[in-house]
Amino acid sequence: MRPMNWLDQIKWDADGLVPVIAQEQSSGDVVMFAWMNRAALARTQELGEAVYWSRSRAKLWHKGEESGHTQTVHEMRLDCDNDVLLLKITQNGQSPGTPGIACHTGRHSCFYQRLEQGDGLDWQAVEPVLKDPGQIYK
């Protein structure tokens, strides 16, 4: 009997997708969250770079295809329910020694808004823009 294909072990949701967390291997920072379908995950494995499924554009999205900010995938993890992926990545595209830019706003991480208590509770941007998005997406 042929063993179950590694792609078949994943519990794809009703839309054929799985949530994906991208964590920078060097810093441990969670930099992004996106989705993959079967083709995206297969391509990620072949290429060694993150390829997501863009739900808004309804097509495969090789991260960095426009910005140059590709993600080298070092390791892929699957959770206990077989329905969430965690990628250990290097965020490429910046000069060595400077933080990679994962976010389309030009920030290191997409998770740059922190819940803060001021007059009331509010989400505050707490990470700097490292590069003008206008310079990233020409």
Added chain:
Amino acid sequence: MRPMNWLDQIKWDADGLVPVIAQEQSSGDVVMFAWMNRAALARTQELGEAVYWSRSRAKLWHKGEESGHTQTVHEMRLDCDNDVLLLKITQNGQSPGTPGIACHTGRHSCFYQRLEQGDGLDWQAVEPVLKDPGQIYK
């Protein structure tokens, strides 16, 4: 004009949910992925402990309510699209100095399966069971 409520700034999905990544503050380990609805997030903020929405049981789920493995929430982050949350947590319930158990299998993290190249590609469990689930859920 009254400022927008922090809960209203979140783009809840069609089911009124938002994906949530739980990251251990001390180690940086991503230990869990779950979902919250508006009530779960409000309760999490009030309590300072993670309260998720259990999709399978269709009810609020105060993480650790059965196991004692609660999660103290130190910080909440929202992503650039306002539709994914990242929590910085301490995973409670174990003796000081020993790794917390976030996973219902008795492991530190839910992401314990790694894609490995052997005869073929396969997901392999690479993290130890720290406590027998039979001892956790009595």
